[in-house]
Amino acid sequence: MIDAASVSTVAVAMLAGSLRVSTPFLFVSLGECLTEKSGRINLGNEGVLVLGAMVAYAISYHTGSPWLGVLAAALAGMLLGGAHGAICALTRVSDVAMGIAIMLAGTGIAFFFGKPYVQPTAPLLPTIPLGFWSDLPQVKSALAVSPLFFIGILAAVLLHWVLRTTRMGLRVRIVGDSEDAARALGLPIARIRLLATAAGSGLAGIGGAFLSLCYPGSWNEGLSSGQGLMAVALVVFSRWNPLTCIAAALLFGAAGALGPSLQTVGVTQGYYLFYAAPYVVTLVILVLTVLPGRSLRGMPGELSIGR
Amino acid sequence: MTAPQDAALASRPAALRAAPVPTNTDRFYPLRRTMEALCAPVAAMLLAAAAFSLFLLVLGKAPADFFDLVWRGAFGSWFSLQNTLQRASPLLLTALCAALPAQLGLVVIGGEGAVVLGGLAATVAALLSAGAPPLVVQVAMALAGAGVGAVWMGLTGLLRAKRGINETIVSLLLAYIGLALFNHLVEGPLRDPASLNKPSTYGIGEANMLGPLPGTDLHPGLAIGAVACVLCWVLISKTSIGFAARITGGNLRAAQLQGLPVARLIVLACALGGAFAGLAGMIEVAAVHGRANASLAAGYGYTGILIAFLARHNPLAIMPMAVLLGGIGAAGGLLQRRMGLPDATVMVLQGMIFVSILTSETLYGRIKWFQPRDTRR
Numbered sequence: 001m002i003d004a005a006s007v008s009t010v011a012v013a014m015l016a017g018s019l020r021v022s023t024p025f026l027f028v029s030l031g032e033c034l035t036e037k038s039g040r041i042n043l044g045n046e047g048v049l050v051l052g053a054m055v056a057y058a059i060s061y062h063t064g065s066p067w068l069g070v071l072a073a074a075l076a077g078m079l080l081g082g083a084h085g086a087i088c089a090l091t092r093v094s095d096v097a098m099g100i101a102i103m104l105a106g107t108g109i110a111f112f113f114g115k116p117y118v119q120p121t122a123p124l125l126p127t128i129p130l131g132f133w134s135d136l137p138q139v140k141s142a143l144a145v146s147p148l149f150f151i152g153i154l155a156a157v158l159l160h161w162v163l164r165t166t167r168m169g170l171r172v173r174i175v176g177d178s179e180d181a182a183r184a185l186g187l188p189i190a191r192i193r194l195l196a197t198a199a200g201s202g203l204a205g206i207g208g209a210f211l212s213l214c215y216p217g218s219w220n221e222g223l224s225s226g227q228g229l230m231a232v233a234l235v236v237f238s239r240w241n242p243l244t245c246i247a248a249a250l251l252f253g254a255a256g257a258l259g260p261s262l263q264t265v266g267v268t269q270g271y272y273l274f275y276a277a278p279y280v281v282t283l284v285i286l287v288l289t290v291l292p293g294r295s296l297r298g299m300p301g302e303l304s305i306g307r
Numbered sequence: 308m309t310a311p312q313d314a315a316l317a318s319r320p321a322a323l324r325a326a327p328v329p330t331n332t333d334r335f336y337p338l339r340r341t342m343e344a345l346c347a348p349v350a351a352m353l354l355a356a357a358a359f360s361l362f363l364l365v366l367g368k369a370p371a372d373f374f375d376l377v378w379r380g381a382f383g384s385w386f387s388l389q390n391t392l393q394r395a396s397p398l399l400l401t402a403l404c405a406a407l408p409a410q411l412g413l414v415v416i417g418g419e420g421a422v423v424l425g426g427l428a429a430t431v432a433a434l435l436s437a438g439a440p441p442l443v444v445q446v447a448m449a450l451a452g453a454g455v456g457a458v459w460m461g462l463t464g465l466l467r468a469k470r471g472i473n474e475t476i477v478s479l480l481l482a483y484i485g486l487a488l489f490n491h492l493v494e495g496p497l498r499d500p501a502s503l504n505k506p507s508t509y510g511i512g513e514a515n516m517l518g519p520l521p522g523t524d525l526h527p528g529l530a531i532g533a534v535a536c537v538l539c540w541v542l543i544s545k546t547s548i549g550f551a552a553r554i555t556g557g558n559l560r561a562a563q564l565q566g567l568p569v570a571r572l573i574v575l576a577c578a579l580g581g582a583f584a585g586l587a588g589m590i591e592v593a594a595v596h597g598r599a600n601a602s603l604a605a606g607y608g609y610t611g612i613l614i615a616f617l618a619r620h621n622p623l624a625i626m627p628m629a630v631l632l633g634g635i636g637a638a639g640g641l642l643q644r645r646m647g648l649p650d651a652t653v654m655v656l657q658g659m660i661f662v663s664i665l666t667s668e669t670l671y672g673r674i675k676w677f678q679p680r681d682t683r684r
Contacts, residue, residue, distance in 0.1 A: 043475065087662065090669035096414050096475055097616060098665050104613070105658025111651030226483055233476050272494070276487030279480045286480075290472045 006265040013264050016142030017257020020215040026152040026249035027207030028231035031200035038196035039176035039302030043099025044084045045204040046228025047106020048077045052208025054114040057219035061122035066213045073209035074202040081201020085194035125213045146214040159242040176300035233282045239298040255281040333679040343677035351667035355660040380641035381634025395633030399532030400587035401611025402625045404580035409620040412556040417478030418584040419608025420485025421456035425585025426592045428455035430599040433511035444515045456585015457578040464577025468570035507600035517594040526594035539622040
């Protein structure tokens, strides 16, 4: 049953799947990376992702413009992330626990208002046909890449540059690495973290828009399967470096595409186990990369998960 | 220019902000502390109720109708009260799954995985011991459910203690993996071919089911959950292990300097919590469903986290909170029928309660009346 042809089919399908599935991972991990660079963790990005998907789909349905939907998703994400950032600025409030609460609240709000949009079809984002050179329909559909993928890569490069070379990026990193140093410099710690969290959640919201407007390309309550939380692990894996986030997202995307790819060649046994591949990959990567008693290179010093 | 300085002062440890008042000079300090622990959550819940009322008003629904329906659907009649308590029973156990590791300062959120795998293991145990007396089968089911739950969550504790990997992420990843494993086994190797629409395992047999408590429709899970909560309270507040755990949660470095077995405590707390979650799955199988299927993954593990935080990880406070959340869940159907509200309404309300209860953490130590006073003159 397993021959060269089906292996290459799976390979093409996984490549295609990787390009598709990785984009939400990329956006959420970039957002999480920015937030964590400022010394705070936002598990609420899972809720932001779901809310972003719903808002994008609803706005696209009502206005007929999917790009407006993407914008609205980013705004909704910034709002929810801003709430997280503002509340966590209060003393004694745990950012990890608040993230879980924001996740529940965001998902609840999305399901509540998303009920009427499960049925109707909204206009989706167009794709860029990079497979024009090929006659094979599989290759054509595999290389129909969403413009959001390229925007994501652009955002990663931009974020890397901002964090590394600009004054703004330096301030974020100071606040994230040492509150004492930031205080000594008179930096507005709470405000910088609030902005970093809101901006990060804005990116996560765009990731959500991809889910509903590109791939899978519909809105329902089972749309997100924990990408927002896996982004936290992904950021650890990429050592808080936006450029490495791209590679990590592609890897996770490929793992996520394993199950559907095997289905295309008729392997239906163990569907659920292949479906769990990204979680297993995440876990294995965490076990392999995190060493006890040693802080990871690039990890912000003020991060609560690092203590 | 003053804002950063204020923030600087606020984020310093409390001890540096003001000279500490010796608590032993204030006779009323225990009372003050208890009042603080009661008032802050109540204030938070009132705030959440107010915010949710506003939400309903914006949508053009009457908040009074909503709370009236929740009351009637949750506690208004013997039938609805039984429904509420039925829903609360697994929540008691899954809340412990989050509250026990929380004593050590860990945020464990993967109880759902232990629930489904515990339920599945219990079913397998029943199928393997078919023919034995019901009591033997039930004990085997309980041991299998609790054991598998303990191993699953213990793994989270082990990775945390030995490798320093964040327990929140690991427990959630394991929950997803556990659910996938559960679905694979229920829809594959363990599936009863006769279950067409809803893939299920073979039934455990009518004789092996846990019967209702005398005079009610309630299954014994409620009693088991309540006993577990009381036992955990004793464990945490009256034993040296519990004391060691609270020291570790309060100040890790102090615990390490004291030579406390921190790693072992972490694994123990996680495994014990997982055992309770697995037991919850076993009870759902043995008292409600009679077999393992997708009904087990009803989100009990996730609601348990919310309850643990509402109870501020105090096992005794888990009991009323589980009943409250069980009641809100029980009223969900009535809300859908009478007010035309989608089922996600309950989630929105839960989210608001969760956010405001966590926000209320900031009140502790802020209100002067609740703080110890210096009565030496």
